[in-house]
Amino acid sequence: MRCQPRYKGPVYIWSKNKQSCLLCGESTDTPQPICTPCESELPWLGDQCSVCALPLPMAGLRCGQCASRPPAFERVLAPWAYDFPVDSLITRFKHQAKWPLGRLLGELLAQSLQHHFDEGLERPDALVPVPLATRRLRQRGFNQAALLARWLSGPLAIPCEENLLRRTQDTPAQQALDAKARRHNLRQAFALTPKASLRNRHLALVDDVLTTGATAQALATLLRDAGAARVDVYCLARTPKPGEPA
Known part of the structure; x- marks a missing residue:
């Protein structure tokens, strides 16, 4: 592009433009700003529970909790374990x-x-981000789950229904609570948008991290009780142990 008449050389050559890896700073030619070595070293989730994605020693098994008390959601899909550097990236993104x-x-x-999806996973009718408490939304200025749902919606061609769920109570932070306290903490904390029609729909909850699954369970139960046929959970990472703070 020759936009400066007195300069005889090209100012910008788009075909030679390279971006830098957000993790190591080295240049990369990949579509995303992460180099191949850094991407390969992310804590990719291996063998896991076929329902809640809890890391397990072998593939194709259910964890004890899902086997004894199946959750309201059908399946959790998370590419990574909540470990370095993904845990740091998520924290910096959120906070x-x-x-x-x-x-x-x-x-x-x-x-x-x-x-x-290419391997046969059923595609949901809509993406539904986990709503953020009003006080935390004011402090943070954005809902990380809603941003993730928007960023997934375009490439996957799945509608994002950002206002389907709302948080009705500003409950205490979940990080310091055990599983039982989290379940109690979340009772009556969420509600559906008035006149929401969910009959026979397949929905996917979107969040950043799954810990005990208490939030996913509360929301999936709410959606299933309202008529949803199936609820999945899409998140970035799964903690290695139930109750581990995220």
Whole structure:
């Protein structure tokens, strides 16, 4: 492009433009701002529970909790374990408003989900982000789950129904609570948008991290009670142990 008459050389050559990896800073030619070595070293989730994605020693098994008390959601899909550097990237995205890091993780999650769809996973009718408490939304300025759902919606061609769920109570932070306290904490904390029609619909909840699954269980139960035929959970990472803070 020769936009400066007195300069005889090209100012910008788009075909030679390279972006830098957001993790190591090296240049990369990949579609996302992450180099191949850094992407391969992410804590990819291996063998896991076929329902809640809890890491397990072998594939194709259910964890004890899902076997004894099947949850209201059908399946959790998460590409990574909540470990370095994904845990740091998620924290910086949520609490420091580092949107490029969240966008990168969202694009990689979209690729992972598309692979599952190509392998036969049933595609949901809509993506439903987990709503954020009003006080926390004011403090943070954005809902990370809603951003992830928007970033997934385009590449996957799945509508995002951002206002289907709302948080009716500002419950205490979940991180310091055990599983039983979390379930009690979430009772009556969520509600559906008035006149929402969910009959026979397949919905996918979107969040950043799954810990005990208490939030996913509460929301999936609400959606199933309202007529949803199936509820899945899409998130970035799964904690290695139930109750581990995220």
